[in-house]
Amino acid sequence: MPMNVRTLCLAILFEEPASGYEIRKLSMDNTCKFSHFIDVSYGAIYPALGKLEEEGLIAGHVVEQENKPAKRVYEITDKGRSEFLASIAVVPEDDKFKSEFLLLAMHCDMLPRAVIRKAIEVRMATLRAKVNSIEECDLCALTPGARFVFAYGLLMNRASLKYLEENHQTLIDAAGTNLQAEAAE
Amino acid sequence: MPMNVRTLCLAILFEEPASGYEIRKLSMDNTCKFSHFIDVSYGAIYPALGKLEEEGLIAGHVVEQENKPAKRVYEITDKGRSEFLASIAVVPEDDKFKSEFLLLAMHCDMLPRAVIRKAIEVRMATLRAKVNSIEECDLCALTPGARFVFAYGLLMNRASLKYLEENHQTLIDAAGTNLQAEAAE
DNA sequence: GTTAGCATGTAAACAGTTACATGATTGT
DNA sequence: ACAATCATGTAACTGTTTACATGCTAAC
Secondary structure, eight states: OOOOOHHHHHHHHHOEEEEEEHHHHHHOOOOSSSTOOOOOOOOHHHHHHHHHHHHTTTEEEEEEETTEEEEHHHHHEEHHHHHHHHHHOOOOOOOOOEEEHHHHHHTGGSHHHHHHHHHHHHHHHHHHHHHHHHTTSSSGGHHHHHHHHHHHHHHHHHHHHHHHHHHHHHHHHTTTOOOGGGGGO | OOOOOOHHHHHHHHSOOOOHHHHHHHHHTTTTTSSOOOOOHHHHHHHOOOOOOOOSEEEEEEETTTTTTEEEEEEHHHHHHHHHHHHHOOOOOOOEEEHHHHHHHHHHGGSOOOHHHHHHHHHHHHHHOOOHHTTSGGGGGGGHHHHHHHHHHHHHHHHHHHHHHHHHHHHHHTTTTTTTOOOGG
């Protein structure tokens, strides 16, 4: 299963028509509708949409707007739908996870306490915001699959936040206890 | 904070000397010592090691082995240590998470039940293996930072497994209930 | 004798980011 | 005036994967 810009665009257009600009925003939305995807830049989205249209998997048309520039809204075609479903109907690869915070936390004893404190503070705020935005969603309006995914996102973010709230002090206490003399320079 | 092959190599060599081949294996190890990193290929590791040595951040020397080809083992230098710590001593970016399984789960009503079943079965096995391998690690032998990271990994993988065990039936029940006639072709 | 694991490395291809270019509108 | 948001798109660059090339040892 390819997890690239192409698949991201099809996945979003499978749900609702959108412009390139809107796809970008949706992909970064932490209400987690598509948060199991990576963020992508405009420089990747626009060429991908052009190619998908060329192949007949999506169809775009210009929509005029009041007080805003016109936008090119794409809709998925039947061909796009069936190709998307076929492409995801395989045994999935393992989840990919990358965390700068954990790399920092792992080396807390060698880093200044102020850095550790700030990193914890920012992470807590981010996790709280994410939990809140998922809580605001109406789970009932979703398909069983989407409900499963949303509830999972809520659970994991809550668990992550709770762990940090209960254990952040151990990181702060350990911070800087093994600080190398910077005089090495 | 750059999360690339370069940083991965420095992070691993910060812990212990290793060859390119060993760095690859460590980066894929699910005991999670470096599982908050992405997997990388040899084609990325070897050139990165060459460049790091050129810059004096690591130093390599050939180690002969019995019944195996000789290997080039790298050690991190003082310069490498301080540059690595400086590079991670910033406010971390948000975690990056990518899940093919969640994309599949989200569309379960439009996919064949057999596909959903198989995906769940494989994921459960993977999660159980991961939980077991983390459980086998001796947390006491670690620094406080590493302990924090390991315990976090264990917690999250257990939570993920428990959620799947308790809710997989809803996915299976919903599977295929909205199957598009493939006659569209 | 053939597959699997150990070990290193290169070149072509690919995916995606960054920076640039453009331009309209809204709010401060 | 200036910044922010909306909106699209291209070109250069970067990082990483894939495939190839090589060769040795161990196990089946």
